[in-house]
Amino acid sequence: MRFLFLLVFLLPNVLWAQSPDTVRVDTQYVSVLLTGGKRYVGWIVSSDSASITLSTTSGVEVSLARASIKQMRTVSREYFRRRQRGPADATTRETYFINPSAYAPSPGEGYLITNYALFYQANYGITENLSIRLGGLVTPLFVAPKLTVPVVPNRLILGMEGIVGGLLPLIFDLKEAGSERTPGFSFMRGMATVGNRATHLTASVGLASGGQRWAPSPVYGLAASWRISPTFGLMTENYLYLDESLAQMHMLGGRFYTRTFSFDIGAAVLDDFPLFWYGVAFHFY
Numbered sequence: 001m002r003f004l005f006l007l008v009f010l011l012p013n014v015l016w017a018q019s020p021d022t023v024r025v026d027t028q029y030v031s032v033l034l035t036g037g038k039r040y041v042g043w044i045v046s047s048d049s050a051s052i053t054l055s056t057t058s059g060v061e062v063s064l065a066r067a068s069i070k071q072m073r074t075v076s077r078e079y080f081r082r083r084q085r086g087p088a089d090a091t092t093r094e095t096y097f098i099n100p101s102a103y104a105p106s107p108g109e110g111y112l113i114t115n116y117a118l119f120y121q122a123n124y125g126i127t128e129n130l131s132i133r134l135g136g137l138v139t140p141l142f143v144a145p146k147l148t149v150p151v152v153p154n155r156l157i158l159g160m161e162g163i164v165g166g167l168l169p170l171i172f173d174l175k176e177a178g179s180e181r182t183p184g185f186s187f188m189r190g191m192a193t194v195g196n197r198a199t200h201l202t203a204s205v206g207l208a209s210g211g212q213r214w215a216p217s218p219v220y221g222l223a224a225s226w227r228i229s230p231t232f233g234l235m236t237e238n239y240l241y242l243d244e245s246l247a248q249m250h251m252l253g254g255r256f257y258t259r260t261f262s263f264d265i266g267a268a269v270l271d272d273f274p275l276f277w278y279g280v281a282f283h284f285y
Contacts, residue, residue: 028043028044028074029041029042029043029044029074029075029076029077029079029080030042030043030044030054030072030073030074030075031072031073031075031079032052032054032064032069032071032072033069033070033071033072034064034068034069034070035068035069035070036068040054040056040062040064041056041057041075041079041080041083042054042055042056042057042062042080043055043080045061049066050065050066051063051064051065051066052064052066052069057080057083057084058084082285085259085285086230086259087230087231087257087258087259088198088227088230088257089259090111090257090258090259090262090283091105091106091109091110091111091123091283091284091285092111092113092255092257092262092281092283093197093198093225093227093233093257094197094200095111095113095123096202096223096225096235096236096237096251097115097235097237097251097253097264097266097268097277097279098237098251099204099221099223099237100123100133100146100161101157101159101191101193101200101202101223101225102148102157102158102159102191102192102193102202103148103157103159103193103197103200104123104125104129104130104131104146104148104159105123105124105125105131106125106128107125107126107127107128108125108285109124109125109283109284109285110122110123110124110125110131110283110284111123111262111281111282111283111284112281112282112284113264113279113280113281113282114279114280114281115264115277115278115279116278116279118137119135119136119137120135120136120137121133121134121135121136122134122135128148129147129148129149130145130146130147130148131145131146131148132144132145132146133145133146133161133163136165141165141166142163142164142165142166143163143164143165144161144162144163144164145161145162146159146160146161146162147159147160147161154196154197155194155195155196156192156193156194157192157193158190158191158192158193159190159191159192159193160188160189160190160191161188161189161191162186162187162188163185163186163187163188163189164184164185164186165184165185165186166184166185184210185208185209185210186208186209187206187207187208187209187219188206188207189204189205189206189207189219189221190204190205190206191203191204191221192204198225198227198233199225199226199227199233200224200225201222201223201224202221202222202223202224203221203222204219204220204221204222204223205218205219205220205221206218206219206221207219215241217241217242218241218242219239219240219241220239220240220241220242221237221238221239221240222238222240223235223236223237223238224236225255230257231256231257231258232254232255232256232257233254233255233257234253234254235251235252235253235254235255235264235266236250236251236252236253237249237250237251238250238251248269248270248271249268249269249270250268250269251266251267251268251269251277252266252267252268253265253266253267253277254266259283260282260283261280261281261282261283262280262281262283263278263279263280263281264277264278264279264280264281265277265278266278
């Protein structure tokens, strides 16, 4: 009986003593900076006095000598998951050249995009159903909160966006405005998006006002994004008005994606005036 007692309580210590320098810490997430400047983010598979083994955000296990580690700090699981994001998860996948689809960035995520290095806008997810855009030139010129309702998740999304700003919109005929025109404008639009966050089609309709005058025609929009690969997609964005005196806009081009940035290039036609379109966006997770 004494022998059985000793076997039960001493056997784990005997087995542990066979590899005293090895410890498994499967739930610890770390950021490791090497002396050469390279950084790895991952969770520790195993470690000993000479090295540690990480399962990195790319899913590859690497063994790092402790002598080559300049700095190592603990990070959260959420930080690790965000670092797992790749080009396929770029936050701009949910928007077009100018306006977004009914999809919104996930809470705590978004993007900052600039066109011609002059115009910019930022879009940020507040909750699963609420996001907000800000945009303009040097200072913000408009704010646009948006409510998102997933009717069928990843299949059919409805959205309602209100835009309030302080710059004259280009869709009005300035000759007809007269002295009643003020620099403020507002715009309300409803959207329906069919498809997933990467490949989708969005139909929209809205009504704009500038100063004391409402636009004589609703704004009809039709936009689409077709993700060909994780790093490239085709896009088109079009706005139509029943009133012939208002400008029609058509855009066609593509977007190159990386984990951190995306690059837009395309052609636009404002009525009969052609434009070369380009933009750069920074993603934040």
